[in-house]
Amino acid sequence: MSTSFNWFARLVDAGAKPVAGVRVEAQLFYLFSNAWVSAGPATSGANGELRGKGVIADDTVPLAPALRLVESGGVVVLSSNPRVSRRARSALLNVDFGELTRLPDAARFVQPRAATRGIPDDPFVVGGVVRAAEGGLQAAEAATLKAEIAKEVAGQFAARLSDSAKALTDRDVELAAQRKALAEREAALADVSLKLAKSEAALVNLRTEAAAAGPRLSAAEDGVSETSIGVGDLATKLGTELVGAQTALKSSGFSLGSVTVNARGLMQGDGSRLNLLNTVDLKSLPPGVLSDVKIDLNPDRPPAVGVALVAPDVRQLTETAARRVLASVGLMLEASFGPPGLGTNVAEGQAMLQTPEPGTGMARGGRVLVVFARSSGA
Incomplete structure (x- = not known):
């Protein structure tokens, strides 16, 4: 199958004045022959307008064909990006290359084109700009381009290195802060352990002092020696020590749970005092004589x-x-x-x-x- 098309364009110079008498042609690129083929020449009129007709011999591909507008001889490419439209009631295509500025030969400059596999490296000009037949950049331009690329890559690499160094520094600072906090917490825990040890030592001293100062029971015939201490005084002393330890623990993020103290001795008088016996005397007492005093404490903040x-x-x-x-x-x-x-x-x-x-x-x-x-x- 084939499809006909009309193409339009207008040539003007750098001052936007019409350019007449320039012979151009529309070209189609065929994949089968891997070449550009002329499809309708025309010559610009006094107003710079160009009109031509052409035929797409094989339109089996359901896409707009590759079209370009070149001066006769195929050296200067005036446009390679037309607007293609199709009439609603026919298969005719309209190809509009628009208004094109044609530069004089002296104003044209060399511009590279990326090589396309399978397309001959023919010289051409895009928009009136001539491409060198050798292809590629001149040596000076290539060196400049390489230098600019190297500078840009080096700058990006330096920026990444700077960001990485800053991230490492920030992480080192964070780790140092965490180590400091851990050291402070360990020091606080050691201080609390010391206070607990002092509290236990104080309890031992309390028992020792009570044993040294307390009166002996009148039942000396049993060969039993003991010291007397008030149950309320014992509970108060223990509570005071535990409250102090709880205060120190909570300042470091820890807390004591409930504490149970079991004391065994002989009850005295109305049961408000407890006689504490030494180890030797405890062994000599008959079963069932001693009383157990259990004190449950739940320390909290003072x-x-x-x-x-x-x-x-x-x-x-x-x-x-x-x-x-x-x-x-x-x-x-x-x-x-x-x-x-x-x-x-x-x-x-x-x-x-x-x-x-x-x-x-x-x-x-x-x-x-x-x-x-x-x-x-x-």
């Missing part, structure tokens, strides 16, 4: 300084009732548990002892340590 309050009397109340009463006046409950013998006239689950004592001034948010009755099997 109370904040605030408005002075008065500790209410929560003795003989249950844990729930005591907590509610203390909360109503702005205080918190620190619950501990001991054998019912520590208090008088109390039932299982009722408060036996409290510290500070009822009526003691306290800051809002302060904690009241209360020992509730609990049998050893509970």
Whole structure:
């Protein structure tokens, strides 16, 4: 099959004046012959206009053909990018090359063209610009182009190196900060461990001092020696030490959980004091004589300084009732548990002892340590 086409163009000079008498031709590129073939010559008129006709012998490819407009002889290419349209009611094509500026020979300059495989390297001019028949750049232009490319590549490489160096520096700074934070945390943990060790040493000293200063029992005939200490004093001392350790831990991002202390000795008087025995005396006692005192502590931050309050009397109340009463006046409950013998006239689950004592001034948010009755099997 074949398709006919009309082509149009207009030639003007650098001053936009019509150029007459220039013979040009439209050319088609055929893939089968791998060559440009003339398809309709024409000569520009007085107004510079060009009109011609041609035929596409083989239009089996459903795309617009490669078309160009050249001066006679095929050396100067005036245009290679026309507008192609098709009439709605016919197969005729309209090829419009538009208005073209034709430069004089003296104003033309050499421009390279990338080699196309299979297309002869014939000399041509695009828009009135002549291409050298040898192909490629002149030596000076090629050297300049190479220098510019090398400069651009070197600049890009230097910029990437700079970005990489900056990223490495930033990462080193971040790692140094992380190492510093880790060292500070380890130092804080070591400080907390030291404070805990001091607290344990203080507890040992407390037992030693109590053993040195406490009176002997009157039952000397049993050959048993012991020291006496108040259960409330023991709980208060332990609570104070644990609160100090908790404060140090929380400043480093750690926290103590609940702590349980078991003490075994002989109860004295109304059960408010405990006689602590040495190891030798403990071995000589008959079974069932010793009493167990269990103190559960849950340390937290020390109370904040605030408005002075008065500790209410929560003795003989249950844990729930005591907590509610203390909360109503702005205080918190620190619950501990001991054998019912520590208090008088109390039932299982009722408060036996409290510290500070009822009526003691306290800051809002302060904690009241209360020992509730609990049998050893509970």
